[in-house]
Amino acid sequence: MEMKLRYFGQLQEATGKKEEVLTEAFETLGNLRNFLVKRYPELNHVNFKIAQDNKIDSDSSPLSGNLIDLLPPFSGG
Amino acid sequence: MIMETRYQRHIQLSEVGPAGQEKIKKAKVLIIGAGGLGCPALQYLTAAGVGTLGIMDPDIVSISNLQRQILFNENDLGKNKALSAQKHLHTLNADVKLFTFPFALTHENAKQYISDFDIVIDGTDNFYTRYLISDLCILLNKVMIYGSLYKFEGQVSVFNYHNGPSYRCLFPSPPQVGEIPNCSEIGVLGVVPGIIGVYQATEAIKVILGLGEILSGKLLCVNLLSHQNTLLDFEKNQKEIDQIKKQGKVIPIKNRDCFIDFEVSLAQLSSDEKIKWIDVREQDELPRVSHLNPLSHSVSFDSIVGSKQKIIAFCQTGTRSKAFVKKMKNKGIENCFSLKEGAAQLHEWVQKNVK
Incomplete structure (x- = not known):
């Protein structure tokens, strides 16, 4: 199964990507997070949220979505 | 209408x-x-x-x-x-x-x-x-x-x-x-x-x-x-x-990035506000701003803890006073601010605004 990942805010700089497609399978969103943090060590320093199919979910949620959004908090005002 | x-x-x-x-x-x-x-x-x-x-x-x-x-x-x-x-x-x-x-x-x-x-x-x-x-x-x-x-x-x-x-x-x-x-x-x-x-x-x-x-x-x-x-x-x-x-109350967070509360500028002050001033400079640094009767930086913490007045520290450029105020904040003194400007501008402000 393919899923599309979209990076928001400074996660684009941490990964060097705006989006990418992954074919790996993950049981939970937390598993996906661990995978990404290993692949992009800079993500380790940012506490980002993960949404699947337009819904922000907890790390323990089963990963079933095709569209994954990764969001850091923003501070600017 | x-x-x-x-x-x-x-x-x-x-x-x-x-x-x-x-x-x-x-x-x-x-x-x-x-x-x-x-x-x-x-x-x-x-x-x-x-x-x-x-x-x-x-x-x-x-x-x-x-x-x-x-x-x-x-x-x-x-x-x-x-x-x-x-x-x-x-x-x-x-x-x-x-x-x-x-x-x-x-x-x-x-x-x-x-x-x-x-x-x-x-x-x-x-x-x-x-x-x-x-x-x-x-x-x-x-x-x-x-x-x-x-x-x-x-x-x-x-x-x-x-x-x-x-x-x-x-x-x-x-x-x-x-x-x-x-x-x-x-x-x-x-x-x-x-x-x-x-x-x-x-x-x-x-x-x-x-x-x-x-x-x-x-x-x-x-x-x-x-x-x-x-x-x-x-x-x-x-x-x-x-x-x-x-x-029943706010849970404070540690990250104070960009929170500028502890720095004030003369433009933010009104001349009739009661302020306790602290001069964090050494005694031979000029100009003195004696009109405000500032406390010296060796002031004991006990004497300012619990003060209801705004406490403002100043120095020659606003750098030492900032460090001083950070120290005070870490000791839990919330109403302490650092003056962005230096003593020379404060001196001028006093002459213009404080009778």
Whole structure:
């Protein structure tokens, strides 16, 4: 199964990507997070949220979505 | 009659009408931060005829603000943002009651000021104030309209709407210092806060009127480069909310990045305010500002703990006083500030303002 990942805010700089497609399978969103943090060590320093199919979910949620959004908090005002 | 003409385009909307305009007139909105987000939000809410607006900002207008903080002009440089905003907004709509708070929202004063309003617009640029607003809005049951940005992107959401989710439901734990680039480190296209701030004003008016879909339980992510707008659902985290309610007070966060509360500028001070001054310089540094009877930096902490007066430390350039105040803050002394300017400017200010 393919899923599309979209990076928001400074996660684009941490990964060097705006989006990418992954074919790996993950049981939970937390598993996906661990995978990404290993692949992009800079993500380790940012506490980002993960949404699947337009819904922000907890790390323990089963990963079933095709569209994954990764969001850091923003501070600017 | 004049009112009807001024708001004719509102009243013509069947969704607003005279009754809706009356609701707008009765609304009380507090805007915390009169910067990139606050300026456009304030302009539209004033134009819309929101009856009571509060403007809170401890900061002064600097030249680098003018690229995006569109309420201000070059004549406002060095003046407090809340006071400058009031001056401009009054000429836009004199019917709007504008209350100014030219100081920072703190754990001590937050309850007092937020209580008087129905809706709070978060126009801040730091997590310290944002979590403070969020927790207080939970405790006082106020609607919080959140906006924030990064470079070409923005986030908008509405919290505590009809007991809906709060900011902590979205981001329960505040970022560590340095985790998110802070306000002075990031560039931003000037129009981005403009658009996000107008989104916030839009949600405020919709909340007042009970109109349409409110961004409650939804995070709108706007990307002005790609025009990819994403609307994400998120759920209420009752545990986070209960934790604050149970405690009955705000849970302070450690990250004070960009929270400028501890620095004040002479422009923020009024000459009749009672202030306890501390001169942190050595005794041979000139000019002396003896008219203010400043305490010396060797003052014992005991003698200033519990002081109800504002304590302001100063030195030659504002550097040593900042370090001094940081030390005081770490010891839990909240009402201590560092003067941005140096002793020479203070000396001049005293001669002009203090009789």
